[in-house]
Amino acid sequence: MTAERRREPLSPSVIDLDERSREIFRRIVETYLDTGEPLGSRTLSRLLPMTLSPASVRNVMADLEALGLVFSPHTSAGRLPTQRGLRFFVDAMLEIGDLATEERDRIEAQIRTGGGGRTYEGLLTEASQMLSGLSRGAGMVITSTADLRLKHIEFVRLDQARALAVLVGSDGSVENRLVTLPPGLPSSALVEASNYMNAHIRGRTLSEAKSELERVSLAEQAELDEITRRLVETGLAVWSEAGDERPGTLIIHGRANLLGDLKAEEDIERIRLLFDDLEQKRDLIHLLGLAESGDGVRIFIGSENKLFSLSGSSLVVSPYRDTENHIVGVLGVIGPTRLNYARIVPVVDYTAKLIGRIVG
Structure with missing residues (x-):
């Protein structure tokens, strides 16, 4: 570890x-x-x-x-x-040991069986709850849609004028967007557009996929007729705009744990500042950057973590990755500086690897 x-x-x-x-x-x-x-x-x-x-x-x-x-x-x-x-x-x-086999099994069973019907968001929510329960802090999971790696896209026709664009991320997430169809579009064009996009987008972010499709479109104009090409451009535009609007998703459980050891007025103010940061979801991508700058678990104490420096909180965080080793999110524990680091570090480390295996 x-x-x-x-x-x-x-x-x-x-x-x-x-x-x-x-x-x-x-x-x-x-x-x-x-x-x-x-x-x-x-x-x-x-x-x-x-x-x-x-x-x-x-x-x-x-x-x-x-x-x-x-x-x-x-x-x-x-x-x-x-x-x-x-x-x-x-x-x-600090002496950091490894988790016993029995504890690994308990963590995996809790996340897999309690994961909201095994949906992607359900798994992350369960991981956040589990981390909170095993620490004195709040369990946290962050995912980034801006850096989402694409796995598959499909167009599902709803009626003559509309279709549902279904996007599957390499992290297992699934999102839907409504797309207006060009007039006179045959059903075969939906399949053709899906196949064409999947041939070029897999493993790429939205911005990378957009650049790639723009690059190949000139060389492969004969592959697609005009109507199908318009569908491809429309579908990618819908997803690109959505990615820009959603810089990240934050799941937090266990805020009440942070209130347990307050002894002075300055402690209450510290936690108020932390809650404000979390509610505003400030600088979530900064947390992703913290994890990307090194492998494994990272420990930030007090002002070392500029995101929560005013609240004087500690952060134990680790990235989780997809099957192609791309970072798709971060999980960890936020709490007071007197976290049980020896206990929390191996739990965060194992949970990140477990989530990576499940969603990969």
Whole structure:
């Protein structure tokens, strides 16, 4: 499994922490991820596998604070990890295992059996719900229609003047558009137009298919009569316009999970900002871009993710691909910075691969 972790450069003094400092830092982070609470020196001295007095622990904590890895939320309190500290922990100390066979089977059974009659949208909705249920965050799935790879198109006649253009994407999605037929169009022309388009559009995006059909039309004018050629142009125009209008689809489940650990007014404002971003569906294609810039799971903590930087949320995200290895969507978990990364990363990774297999 690949888990890419964006990082800021760490100083040699951080990288070269001795065993005692690393153990103390690890305990602070793990306590924060588990409870959200600061860890004090007296409690820490009892937890450590080595013998250290509270005073010695406080000295190490002061050194960690000087390195920017921890901070004290208020006087006489214990320490919490900073964003920089969480980044260091995720990059250098987080142990990410693989899922057990039984857990993989449970995830697959839930998605396949609960997937809305196995429709494409139903599968994605079930994946979003499952990710929410297995995390402290919100499960998220994003698909892009602008980058949709085409698999098949068919014209189905409704009456003398209208037909339904049925488009199947390589991700398994199916969409319909109403097309006005040229006067006097024989039924054979619908089949001819479908066959002609399918010969040139498979595996291409809408914009690529449009360019390809424009390129070959001059060289292959004899293949299509005038009426059929008009149908081809009309059908492609309908789909191109639809793709421009729909930059992406967002499915979110588990927003209520993000309200569970609010302790202060600033936490409420953080979540309000996050909800606003999600409701407005801002910069969805940016999230697709995050996934496209690397294989496997990517982890963004706080302000590292500019999309939700104001809300200070973390994002664990992975692309899913079609059978030709094209990225057709992104899924993952949004939540507070104290997500259970060790648990969530393998779940997101496996779910992305599973969805890719099902829709491919």
